[in-house]
Amino acid sequence: MSVITIERKILEKNDEVAGRNRALFAEHDLFVLNVVSSPGSGKTSILERTIEQLRGKVSLAVIEGDVQTDIDAQRVARLGVPAVQIVTRGGCHLEANLVHEALKNIELQNIRILIIENVGNLVCPANYDLGEAMKVVVISTTEGDDKPLKYPNMFCFASVLLINKIDLLPYVNCNIEQLRLNALSINPNLRVFETSCTTGVGIQTWCEWLLQHTTHPE
Amino acid sequence: MHEMSVAQQLLHLIRRNLNGANEEDVRSVRLRIGIGAGIVTESLRFCFEALVASSSFRHASLLIEETPFTIHCQACGSVSPSEPLILLCPACNSHRVQVLSGTEMELIEIEVADVEEKII
Numbered sequence: 001m002s003v004i005t006i007e008r009k010i011l012e013k014n015d016e017v018a019g020r021n022r023a024l025f026a027e028h029d030l031f032v033l034n035v036v037s038s039p040g041s042g043k044t045s046i047l048e049r050t051i052e053q054l055r056g057k058v059s060l061a062v063i064e065g066d067v068q069t070d071i072d073a074q075r076v077a078r079l080g081v082p083a084v085q086i087v088t089r090g091g092c093h094l095e096a097n098l099v100h101e102a103l104k105n106i107e108l109q110n111i112r113i114l115i116i117e118n119v120g121n122l123v124c125p126a127n128y129d130l131g132e133a134m135k136v137v138v139i140s141t142t143e144g145d146d147k148p149l150k151y152p153n154m155f156c157f158a159s160v161l162l163i164n165k166i167d168l169l170p171y172v173n174c175n176i177e178q179l180r181l182n183a184l185s186i187n188p189n190l191r192v193f194e195t196s197c198t199t200g201v202g203i204q205t206w207c208e209w210l211l212q213h214t215t216h217p218e
Numbered sequence: 219m220h221e222m223s224v225a226q227q228l229l230h231l232i233r234r235n236l237n238g239a240n241e242e243d244v245r246s247v248r249l250r251i252g253i254g255a256g257i258v259t260e261s262l263r264f265c266f267e268a269l270v271a272s273s274s275f276r277h278a279s280l281l282i283e284e285t286p287f288t289i290h291c292q293a294c295g296s297v298s299p300s301e302p303l304i305l306l307c308p309a310c311n312s313h314r315v316q317v318l319s320g321t322e323m324e325l326i327e328i329e330v331a332d333v334e335e336k337i338i
C-alpha cells in the first residue's frame with residue numbers, strides 16, 4: 001500500500017468561493033448578512049419589516065434561498081428591493097457558488113446591505129460559509145426555549161439572535177429569559193433582539209443596530 | 219442532513235488528489251471530523267458507502283478520527299476540553315475563548331493499492 005497525504009478541508013471548494021464572494025463584497029463596500037432559522041421562524045417576515053424600516057436610509061438587496069418556488073423573492077420584490085431567488089431543488093442549505101451565481105443578477109455598486117435568507121434549516125447551513133460578514137439566527141417563541149441547546153451549531157457561529165413572534169408569548173409554553181440564557185450559554189457574544197413582525201415591536205431597535213453596525217462595524 | 223453533500227465533496231476532493239493513481243485502487247480514506255462539526259458520522263459513513271458502492275471507488279473503506287472540542291481562554295490562558303460548542307472557559311468562566319479544535323472536517327490521507335495488491 002502507498003499512502004497519499006492530503007490534509008485538506010473537505011469543503012475547501014466552498015471556502016474558496018466564499019473567499020471570492022467576500023472579496024467582491026469588500027470591493028463594493030457591501031455589508032452582508034446570512035439569515036438562518038428553522039422553516040417558518042419568520043426570516044422573510046423580518047426581511048420585509050427591515051426593508052420597510054430602512055427605506056430611504058440605506059439601499060438593500062436580498063438573495064432568497066428555498067428548496068422550491070420563488071414565493072419569498074416575490075414577497076420581497078413587492079417592496080421595491082432587488083431580490084434574486086435561489087432554488088436549491090432539494091438542497092438543505094445554500095452554498096457559496098450558488099450565491100456567487102446569484103450575485104451576477106444584482107447591481108452591487110448601488111447596494112450597501114445585502115441580506116441572504118438561507119434555506120430553513122437549523123443544522124446544515126452552519127458548515128457553509130457564503131462570504132457573509134455575519135450570521136443572524138432567528139428563533140420564534142413557538143419553537144420552545146430549549147432549541148439553542150438542542151441545535152447549538154448555529155448559535156455558536158452566529159453574531160446576532162433575533163427572538164421572533166414575541167406577540168405569541170402569552171399563548172405558548174416558552175420562557176423567553178430561559179431561551180436567552182440557553183442561547184448565551186452556547187455563545188455569550190450573541191447580540192440578542194426580541195421582535196414581532198405582527199405588531200412591529202423590536203424591529204426599530206434591531207434596524208438601528210444594523211444601520212449603526214453597517215456604518216461603524218465593531 | 220447535509221452528509222450526502224459532504225460525501226460528494228469528499229469524492230471530488232479525492233479525485234483532485236489522486237496523483238495519477240486509479241480510483242479503483244483506493245483502499246481507505248481517512249478523515250478527521252470534530253465532534254462539534256455538525257456531522258453525524260454514521261450518516262456520513264452511510265452516504266459514503268452508498269456513493270462508492272456503484273462507483274470506481276468501490277474498494278475504498280472510510281476511517282473516521284473524531285477530534286475533541288477544545289477551547290483556548292484569552293482571559294486565563296488555559297486550554298480545556300469542553301462540551302461541543304459551549305464557548306465558556308471551565309477554569310475561570312470567561313467568555314473570551316477561541317475554539318482550538320473540534321469543528322474540523324478534513325481529509326487526512328488515502329491509501330492506494332500497489333500493483334501486486336490489486337483486485338482483478
Ligand SMILES: Nc1nc2c(ncn2[C@@H]2O[C@H](COP(=O)(O)OP(=O)(O)O)[C@@H](O)[C@H]2O)c(=O)[nH]1
Pocket residue numbers: 037038039040041042043044045046120164165166167168195196197198199
Ligand atoms: N404571530 C406572528 N407570526 C409571525 C411573526 N413573524 C412571522 N410570522 C408568521 O410565521 C409564518 C412564517 O413566516 P415566514 O416569514 O414565511 O418564515 P420563514 O420561513 O422563516 O421565512 C408566516 O405565516 C408569518 O406570517 C410574528 O412575529 N408573529
Ligand SMILES: [Mg+2]
Pocket residue numbers: 043044045072117
Ligand atoms: Mg422564507
Ligand SMILES: [Zn+2]
Pocket residue numbers: 291292293294295296307308309310311312
Ligand atoms: Zn479562563
